[in-house]
Amino acid sequence: MSGRILEIKDLKREFTMGVETVRALKGISFTVEAGEFVTIMGSSGSGKTTLLNILGCLDKPSIGDYLLDGVDVKKLSRDELAQLRNHKIGFVFQAYNLLPRTTALENVELPLLYNKDISSELRRERAIKALEAVKLADRHDHTPSQLSGGQQQRVAIARALVNEPVMILADEATGNLDSRTSYEIMALMQELNQTQGKTIVFVTHEPDIASFSSRTIMLRDGIIQKDTKNESPRSAREVLDNLPKRITFPTGF
Amino acid sequence: MVAIGQGSKQSIHDSLSNMGSNMITVSPASNLNGGVKISGSSFQTLTSKDIVALKREAQYITDISPSVSAKGQAINGAQNWPTTMSGVDPAYLDIRKLSLKDGIAFTEQDVLTSAKVCLIGQTVIDNLFPNQNPVGKVIRFGNIPFQIIGVLNPKGQNAFGQDQDDILIAPYTTVQKRILATIYYQNIYASASNEQVTDAAVTEMTNILRESHRLRSDEDNDFQVRTQEELINTLSSTSSLLTVLLTVIAGISLVIGGIGIMNIMYVSVTERTREIGLRMSIGARGKDILMQFLAEAVLISITGGIIGVLLGILSCRIVTLTLGWPTIISESSVVLSFIVCALTGIFFGYYPAQKASRLDPIEALRYE
Numbered sequence: 213m214s215g216r217i218l219e220i221k222d223l224k225r226e227f228t229m230g231v232e233t234v235r236a237l238k239g240i241s242f243t244v245e246a247g248e249f250v251t252i253m254g255s256s257g258s259g260k261t262t263l264l265n266i267l268g269c270l271d272k273p274s275i276g277d278y279l280l281d282g283v284d285v286k287k288l289s290r291d292e293l294a295q296l297r298n299h300k301i302g303f304v305f306q307a308y309n310l311l312p313r314t315t316a317l318e319n320v321e322l323p324l325l326y327n328k329d330i331s332s333e334l335r336r337e338r339a340i341k342a343l344e345a346v347k348l349a350d351r352h353d354h355t356p357s358q359l360s361g362g363q364q365q366r367v368a369i370a371r372a373l374v375n376e377p378v379m380i381l382a383d384e385a386t387g388n389l390d391s392r393t394s395y396e397i398m399a400l401m402q403e404l405n406q407t408q409g410k411t412i413v414f415v416t417h418e419p420d421i422a423s424f425s426s427r428t429i430m431l432r433d434g435i436i437q438k439d440t441k442n443e444s445p446r447s448a449r450e451v452l453d454n455l456p457k458r459i460t461f462p463t464g465f
Numbered sequence: 466m467v468a469i470g471q472g473s474k475q476s477i478h479d480s481l482s483n484m485g486s487n488m489i490t491v492s493p494a495s496n497l498n499g500g501v502k503i504s505g506s507s508f509q510t511l512t513s514k515d516i517v518a519l520k521r522e523a524q525y526i527t528d529i530s531p532s533v534s535a536k537g538q539a540i541n542g543a544q545n546w547p548t549t550m551s552g553v554d555p556a557y558l559d560i561r562k563l564s565l566k567d568g569i570a571f572t573e574q575d576v577l578t579s580a581k582v583c584l585i586g587q588t589v590i591d592n593l594f595p596n597q598n599p600v601g602k603v604i605r606f607g608n609i610p611f612q613i614i615g616v617l618n619p620k621g622q623n624a625f626g627q628d629q630d631d632i633l634i635a636p637y638t639t640v641q642k643r644i645l646a647t648i649y650y651q652n653i654y655a656s657a658s659n660e661q662v663t664d665a666a667v668t669e670m671t672n673i674l675r676e677s678h679r680l681r682s683d684e685d686n687d688f689q690v691r692t693q694e695e696l697i698n699t700l701s702s703t704s705s706l707l708t709v710l711l712t713v714i715a716g717i718s719l720v721i722g723g724i725g726i727m728n729i730m731y732v733s734v735t736e737r738t739r740e741i742g743l744r745m746s747i748g749a750r751g752k753d754i755l756m757q758f759l760a761e762a763v764l765i766s767i768t769g770g771i772i773g774v775l776l777g778i779l780s781c782r783i784v785t786l787t788l789g790w791p792t793i794i795s796e797s798s799v800v801l802s803f804i805v806c807a808l809t810g811i812f813f814g815y816y817p818a819q820k821a822s823r824l825d826p827i828e829a830l831r832y833e
Contacts, residue, residue: 268746268832270745270746270826270827271827286743290750290751291752294745294749294750295748295750296747296752297746297747297748298747299748303747305830309740309742311740311743321742323747324747326747326750326753371747377746
């Protein structure tokens with residue numbers, strides 16, 4: 213996978229609330245190349261969520277162009293957008309959004325259910341492979357309630373990987389996790405980015421998390437305040453190794 | 466409920482059938498003779514040949530019996546009573562739905578041998594055998610002695626005030642040979658296999674009899690075939706009334722059930738807004754969500770249908786056991802109830818499902 217994944221030109225998004233017009237994004241331009249690990253940062257009200265919705269093809273810009281993997285999103289209908297999301301984007305949410313009372317494997321299979329070109333055997337095979345990629349090969353039949361938060365988020369990442377998207381779009385993916393588990397998730401993200409060359413766009417408000425990415429876009433009041441390349445991102449694996457070991461109680465305690 | 470309805474329909478049907486609604490009567494036709502209409506009974510057109518032809522060719526007829534009757538005085542010792550003796554085939558009892566209170570009916574063997582045996586009606590008993598059991602006794606009808614072998618259950622008067630119990634029934638050969646000395650029949654009674662085919666049976670019998678009588682196509686029938694039209698009409702209006710009543714009740718309960726399903730689906734859509742948002746964000750189209758919720762609505766209604774059928778079967782058993790009402794569970798009503806369940810699910814599930822399919826994925830995802 214190479215080339216330009218995201219191409220955004222002078223993107224604006226306005227909402228009309230009664231008589232007032234709220235301008236959430238006031239002209240944003242940037243591009244993301246294949247294999248980048250971009251974090252989008254910003255305080256609340258900076259337009260972060262609006263941008264994320266547009267990047268995720270859940271919303272369309274009012275003015276400006278958005279090309280996802282060469283497809284002009286503006287021209288697509290509701291159903292075509294759904295199909296585009298299905299084929300090109302893998303979502304990871306803050307609240308995991310796994311289906312309750314459904315096994316990990318079935319949760320991972322879910323995006324492929326909406327892709328009619330994939331047979332049920334292939335679906336299963338790819339779901340198993342995706343779970344292996346997030347190191348949960350032994351948790352196929354566990355339901356979300358039987359998994360820890362970190363494990364649930366890894367299932368969600370597997371679900372985002374299973375349709376082989378051009379981009380993984382993570383929305384505060386570590387927001388509900390403690391710092392150790394956050395680092396585990398970030399280590400997994402980095403691994404996917406570096407070994408498999410996955411393009412990742414990660415929305416967060418924690419600078420700590422942003423330091424693991426190769427590029428950080430800072431939003432403020434609907435415009436890009438800063439767009440910095442991070443030449444030497446921290447390795448989440450190393451940070452994890454340097455953390456004090458988990459306290460383990462002797463048996464019988 | 467449908468089973469109880471069909472059961473009562475069947476029981477009403479049976480009781481009306483008891484009156485012989487599927488009975489068909491053939492009698493000689495009235496005829497024009499030199500400008501004067503002459504009553505059909507003076508004509509002698511129905512013979513054993515007709516019976517043989519009808520037995521051989523008619524398909525809609527289950528029982529057939531010739532009939533001849535003679536008026537006369539029945540005598541038992543000092544008692545006597547003017548009555549009518551009907552000469553018939555054993556099948557006549559089935560056609561007229563007559564049953565025996567006591568004794569036995571005569572048989573084909575008695576018909577072949579023109580046996581001097583007879584069955585006796587209640588009115589005749591009252592007049593000839595006050596406070597006695599007549600079975601086995603011998604009476605005289607005219608000059609001929611008959612042994613009484615069975616007693617008929619009382620049938621009361623018919624619609625025209627005629628006493629149906631003032632009768633003696635004997636084999637037709639006996640009445641033909643020993644009393645009337647004739648080879649003709651006065652009537653032929655037959656029963657159609659059920660009320661629905663009565664008309665077909667009439668047409669069929671007419672054709673067979675015309676052929677048997679060698680009538681040319683331009684000649685009028687020398688006989689007439691009549692049905693119990695009045696009874697049939699009563700029967701069909703009663704059953705259609707019942708059907709309408711049951712349909713209305715079933716319709717009301719369906720609407721109530723449907724509204725229940727609509728409510729459940731609304732709750733389900735609201736509860737699972739986030740799931741809908743998630744499904745949409747990973748590529749489900751509005752159509753997919755619509756189908757999912759419709760399928761769930763149909764599943765709910767069909768599950769309800771299965772439970773309903775089981776409960777229905779159970780309550781039918783209970784009703785039959787405790788109240789003694791007849792119930793009939795037909796396969797078609799079970800199949801129909803499943804189809805109706807599925808349709809109810811689709812009809813009442815459509816609106817909530819459509820609401821789900823039109824949700825905005827962004828808002829649905831953030832829904833708390």
